[in-house]
Structures are given as structure tokens and as C-alpha cells.
Amino acid sequence: MLKVLVLFILFIPYLSGDDKVEVYATKMDTKDNVVKAYGEVIVVYKESHLSAQRAVYDRNSGELELFGNIRATQGSDIKLLGDYAKLNIANKERTFKPFYMSEQTSNVWLSGSKSYAKDDNIEITSGVMSGCNPSNPLWKMEFTSSEYNTNTMWLSLYNARLYIYDIPVFYTPYFGYSLDTTRRTGVLPPIFGYSNNEGFYYEQSLFIAEQNWWDLELKPQIRNQRGSGIYSTFRFVDSKVSKGSLVTGYFKEKENYFLENNLANETHYGFNFNYDNSDFINEWFSAKLKGQSGIYVDINDMNDVEYINLSTSDTTLTSTATQVISRINIFYNNDTDYFGAYFKYYKDLTQESNEKTIQNLPSFQYHSYLSTLLKEHLLYNLDVKTNNYSRSVGKSAIQTDINIPITLQASLFDEYINISYKSYLYAQHTGFKGEEEIPTSDEYNNGLYARNSHSLSVSSQLTRAYDKFTHVVDFGSQYIVGGTETRDGYYEDQKDYCSQNIHKSEDICEFYNISDIEENLNLFFSQYVYSDDGQQIIYHRLSQNISYEDANGGVGELENELEYKITDSINFYNNMFYNYNERDVSKNFNKMSFHGYGFNIALSHMYKNSFLPGATKTNYMTSSLKYDYNKHYSYNFRYDYDLQEDYKKSMEIGFLYKKRCWDFGLRYVENNRPILDQNGVSDSIYDRYIYLTIALKPIMSSDNRSSDFVYRIPDSSEGN
The missing domain is CATH 2.60.450.10 (Lipopolysaccharide (LPS) transport protein A like domain)
Structure with a gap:
């Protein structure tokens, strides 16, 4: 010592x-x-x-x-x-x-014949890098020279050769990779694929993050038999309370592919701008207002649905609805009042022109929150909303709604019985503008509609605790009756015609959204069962409406809703409507799920029938299954089927094998996606893919599917 x-x-x-x-x-x-x-x-x-x-x-x-x-x-x-x-x-x-380095966070090691380091930089000569066991690595990268910065944790390899075991599979003159999760500029792992129809697919992303408050991802892609394009995503955080993103894309079809597939457009382009600020008034105008203000922007535009389909190699990850909505929501809110302004723009991807689509630009709303009088026995509030419905071709309108509900409530018999009386004051005014696409004799006179209606509710809630659970029952009734009403102009002219369901879709009835108040009685019953630790086991609700009107008198649809947690692993949900007049179920949704023992299973079915002439039924089934056999093997299956139209919407089956330094998986996917042809007709293409996943960890990941190799199986319609 x-x-x-x-x-x-x-x-x-x-x-x-x-x-x-x-x-x-x-x-x-x-x-x-x-x-x-x-x-x-x-x-x-x-x-x-x-x-x-x-x-x-x-x-x-x-x-x-x-x-x-x-x-x-x-x-x-x-x-x-x-x-x-x-x-x-x-x-x-x-x-x-010689030199050997092991980085514990990322589980990456490097070995070289010699290293020289000064300050934070390490230079390595003639070596090997891998994330596997050093004794017998499944994959490795050999390089002639390398540089590593211990501060930024950025690794650069020169003349890198990728080996699977001892088999060379890839060469690149430069490969850069970050050994931590810090955002930084660099090249992301490429995505490869092959389609008999579109040819070889290659996407190489470049990630640019020069400052902490923004980053930019560029994703150029090549489909050698179809065309090429580029998509980009710009993300930014401009303050502590706001953030946004801008996504743009452009794809140019090759002429042969464009003509052979009868596509509507030879180029596909679009953008999405998203922005969210949760305190914009105080931030932008240096105000000191109490309460909350916010602005939300989601603007979308594209020339056709192929812009969405081409944004990724995996079409199962894209949402291809036939209508795209752009919106801007602005609001200010305090303890007593709410002010809002909303802008909505709709684009129908099944139409060549959007000039006939009704837009809501803008909509203004004022809401006065609930106020009380007489020791909270009297409650009232106010809601006013104005909508500007406009379009280039066809009639437009400005429509204003006013709602004033007034409630008188009390409890009787030591709060065993709750009673309430509510009076609804409602008015709507519609002012028309613009001209009809085709002049008609239909009357588009400005109009005013006003009415009041009443409801009387009686209810009770009972609770009882048992040794292992608690039971709560809530039941009662609500009687609703219309009062006086007044109408003129448009509402008087179209009262009899537009109140009939068969005319709802006609041009003259587009702005007629008045529903008559029927004298009816609503009976409701609900019950809850809670375990001794507070977990909900059963939720059950029944609702029955009884109408006393002569024209449509009778018993309305019976609604039954049930959620039952059968065990800790099994859950069941049902929501059903029964129509007595048709003696049939008008809506029935069921979902069963299981989670446990490595399984995650969900099965659901939706059926809906409005019973209106010409209306299409909904009859749809979805199912999914995932099984984790152990920490290495997992299997998945998904199947969606439209029972009404009798066609398969989508299907997927596959497995994934995970090890410490690599993942291997195989998936077979079928997907039905929409397109727009040269005639302006909405059509669909049924794609079939094989996804091969090879993720060399940690430089690749199987979670975001950037390590997938895609092969599109040719359809019989393609001549193969």
C-alpha cells in the first residue's frame, strides 16, 4: 500500500x-x-x-x-x-x-487493428462492427477505416461491406449511424421492394435536423416500371405551446404505365399542413387573457387518391377515404363563455371537380356555460351557431341556430327520486345566396323557424355493496312533448315535401334539417357491477322510446348496450337496436377480445340497416390475432371482410422471429385500395404483397417496417 x-x-x-x-x-x-x-x-x-x-x-x-x-x-x-x-x-x-470498443447503450461493438483518439474523436483502422455476439456474429460490417465521436455518438464507416455470417451481401462507400437516439442529420435505412406491375421499388430517406426546433425528412422513391417521385415531411416546434408539420409529395407516372392502367392523372401530388397552438392569443398578441385559447389547423389537398397510395410501400398503412376534409378550428374559452370559429373544406376524391361540393366556410359559435339560480334548482345556458354553406356551382346558404335550454330540478324522499323539467327554446334562420345549377321552380325563399318543446324526467339511482362487488342501478323515464312553433319562407314552403325521408337527398332539401319534435316517452335502465377493487365488471343499458304521434305512432327502436368483463382476459361488448315496425335488427355491433397467455385476439362484427329505399346495408367483419409464443417468436393474423358486398377488404398473416441483434419476419398481405380512372369513375385495385423483414439491430428496426422488402404478387388480370 x-x-x-x-x-x-x-x-x-x-x-x-x-x-x-x-x-x-x-x-x-x-x-x-x-x-x-x-x-x-x-x-x-x-x-x-x-x-x-x-x-x-x-x-x-x-x-x-x-x-x-x-x-x-x-x-x-x-x-x-x-x-x-x-x-x-x-x-x-x-x-x-489492437482496438476493441463496446458501447453498452446500443449494444454495438467495434474491433480494429489500431485506433487513434484525440479529444472526443476516435479513428479506427481496418476493423469490424456488429451488434451481435462477437464470437460468432450473425451479421457484421467490415470497413477499411472508421470514425467515432464519443460526444455526439455518431459512427462513420468507410468502404463498408455487410456480411451475413461470412457471406458478403452489400457494399457502400460510406455508412453513418448514431449509437444513441438524439436527433441528428443522416441517411435512414433504405426500403426495398418488387412488384410485377410496378417493378423494383427503392426508397432512400434523408433526415435533416440541424437545429432542435425543426427537422426535415426527404423520401425520394423509384418504381422502375411505373415512375418516380419524392415525399417530404417538415416538422417544427415554434414555441412551448405549439407545433406543426408540413407533408408534401409528388409522383410522375411513366407514360406506358399511365396508359395501360387507365389512370385519371399522369402526375399525383398533394400536401398536408398540420398546426396546433394551445395558447395562441397570449403568445401571438402579447395578451394576458385568462382562460384558454387554441388554434388547430389540418389542411389537406391532393389531385387524386393515388397520392395517398404512393406515399408508402405498404398500402395497409394508408387511409384512403373517398372524402378529404381540411379544417381550421379557433376558440377562446373561460369559466363562463366559449367562442369558436371553424372552417371546413371538403374534397370528394371520386369526382373530377369539387365545384358542387358544399363547404362550411366559416362557422361561428358562441356558448354560455351553465348558470344556476334558486340554489341550483334552476339551470340555463345559451348556444348560438352560424354556418356559412357555400359552393361554386349550386345554391348556397347562411344558417343560424339558437338553443336555450332551461331546467328546473329537485330531489324528493331523501334523494331517492330525482325530478326535472326542461324547456327547450330553439330557432333557425336560413338566408339563401347563389343560383341553382339548373334553374327550377323550387322556392328558395329566406326562412325563419322557431319552436319550444318540453321534457319531464323522473329517475332514481340505487347502490348496494356486497362482499366482493358493488351493484349500482339507475332507471327512470323522460316524457317529451312539442310546444308551439312558427315558420315562414323556406320552412313553410318545403314543410310537407322535405320532411319525408325519400326526398332528403334532393337539391331543394339540402338545407332542410328540421326534425319534428314527437310526443314520446323514453324509458331507460342502466346498471353497473364493480369489483371490490373498483374495476368495472358489467355495464348494461336499456333504452326504449314510445311515440304518441298519430302519423308515426308506436314503439320506437329498443337499444341495448352491454359491456361485460367476463374475466381479466376476456371482454365482450354489444350495442343493438331492434326495430319493431320492421321486426328486425337495425343495428348490431359485437366485439369479443381476449388478452392473455401470449394471445391478443379481437373479433368484431357490424350490421346496420336504415330500412330506407335505395339505402345500402352495412355488414362488416374484422378480426385480428397475435400470439407471442416466447420472447423470440410471434405470429399475427388479420382478416376484414365485407359480408354485404361479398368481398375481402384486407387480410394479413405472418410471423416475426426476434433475437438480440436481428429480426426476421415474413408477412403475406392482401388489401383493397381505391383509385380514380380516366373517366372519373371511382374503382379499386386488389393488391397482394409479400413482406420480408430483415432487421439488423440496432442499425435497423422491425417496428417501423423500414427493414421490409416488399414483393407485389401479380394479379390474374395482369396476364400472369
């Missing part, structure tokens, strides 16, 4: 400040200006700790040399190995021969 202390004292005078080196050893010799240490030598330099069999320190040159079984740690994540190391303290240089 005395020798160790003496050696430590001898080294200190020749080192100063932050460059201080502490050396510990069990034996030492000193001759001239050279100090030799033997035995278990330990060196502490800044955040590095080194151990070796012997060490030599030259006081003249300031160089410290280490020999034999060198082990080093730098910080908490980097470990180094070698047989020879030299530290030049004055020049802050370090040399290892």
Missing part, C-alpha cells in the same frame, strides 16, 4: 489541472525520468479508467504507455480492450493496438 501511495505522489507534479492522471500499482521502479509500474496497474484519467499488467511513464515526453490485457471504461457506456495503449497527456492523444 505504501508503494501505491508513493507512485501516486510521484505522478502528480508532472500533471496539472483537468489533465491530472492518477496511477496506482503494486510495484514500481524509477530510473532517470522513466517510471515503470508493475502488477495490477490502474490509471484514472478524466472519465476514463484503465487497467493493465504494466505501465511506463516518460517524464520528458509526457507519454504514458500501458502493456498487456488492457481494459478501459469511458463514462458509463463505453468499454475498450487492447494489448497496447499510449496516452500523450500534453497533446491529449490516445492510441490502442
